[in-house]
Amino acid sequence: MRAASLFLSSLFAACAFLSACTQQPPQPARPSLSSPSLIVPQHADFGHYTLALTWQPGFCSGPEGTTCRADQPATPLIGLHGLWASRPSDLIKAQLPVTTWWRKGCGIYEAEDAAPTLTLSPALSHRLSEVVAHTHSDLISHEYAKHVHCFAIDGEQFFTTATNLRDRFADLPSASYLTSLEGHEVEKQDLVTHITADTGALPERGVQFQCNKNASGQTVLAQIWFTLKPNALSAFPKADAFLSSPQMQDNCPARFLVPRWTH
Template sequence: MPYRALTALRGLHSTLAALVPALCLMAGCAHTPPSTHTDALSIPVTRHGDFGHYTLALTWQPGFCTDQHGPSCQPDQPHAPLIGLHGLWASRPSDLVREGLPVTQWWIKGCDIYQHDDTPPQLSPALSKRLSGTVAHTRSSLVTHEYTKHVQCFGMNAERFFTVASTLRDRFAAGPVGRELDHDAGRDISKADVIGSFERTYGTLPERGLQFRCNTDAQGQPILAQLWFTLDPRGLGRFPAASGFLPSPDVQDNCPARFHVPTWPVTAQAG
């Protein structure tokens, strides 16, 4: 169904939903409690909104900011919190799928496929400060990169988008699995342990609902850099409950069965 027609149908559905309570009251219907299924963390999308899933990419900051040559983030990189925000990425919209665009091209180019626009997002001072504490301080602004590559072509409101993404990060970091990961800093752990802990806490994950990304440090050992969660765009408010996940169609996990959870180098400047 064309996207405009689908949008019109959604608008009609909303209008009818608003009329039903009034009509029911006039007819003497029994009281029905208001619906509570609305996703409080939804992100309105005005263009190309028929994508299948989001990938929530959270960073393990010491690993994300390390490569084979050593530290890779800026000297002012905060050392807390350890769990940071990379991005919230929409999957390929259906028009690109129909055109046969390889998913790898979408991963590389993102919104540039539709239009090139490097205009930075306009964010409130409070949100900018919040993001400065959780988004890695890379050589160029990661916030601007995320907005121009993954947000601007969807017509999403930047303030809303980054507020929702930050809230998702906060929920995971403050929960039992996030706190356990903090406790594991400096140790070797296994994927099975993390997934087992997650499923005991939040429910059974779908296939590839959680994938791990590792970097390699100067000693050649794999270190945790990111956790990628495949989420239902209509159920962001359920995260981190497993009911808000979808199976990922793509294998993107590059960590071995066991890997190191790094800490910040002792000689590095602490934030």
């Protein structure tokens, strides 16, 4: 009996040893979706972020109506375009035109033919496929190469933060109001009033709108751009997170269509 007990004890000890040897090392924690923040290791001395959200039916519209692929999801209607840092101070000191920064982004610092590698977790990749428009060229890779890579921001952290900011706006009553307007025209000021009811009073050009022309030539809502303080993303969507945009980039008229999907 004693011999059997010693055998079993040895067996259990061996199993425990083997289990410890084969146990996978702990995986690093992913950034929490509950508190948006970004660590910017390089060129961190920029003045603001632009959070660009899309109204997907308008963003995917164009003269031919084929801006997005056939697999574009019909929902959600409010999507994510990007989170764009403004010019770092060295480019301002070099008097680089802001329009050049808008056009080239990180390509100013890097060889444009050097495609940076982006690796994201499966969960985040799936989430981005839901909220980022399915353009004919990969919009996620484009955003990373143009607006993220030269800042050395971790891709997982960046897109987690950007997605969280999009979700925070999409949860607001003003976003629900916007969704209720699908297929109808709206006064720009009316939309601003609903947004500021949620955020509080915003600085001039704290929120701006981008419009497209659809295949019928109508002016349609395509994007909403928010100008945000780099060190206050966690306060979004409250007014404390906002800055006045240095540039007037709103191209929507006083009244425009909030389009619905046509396919």
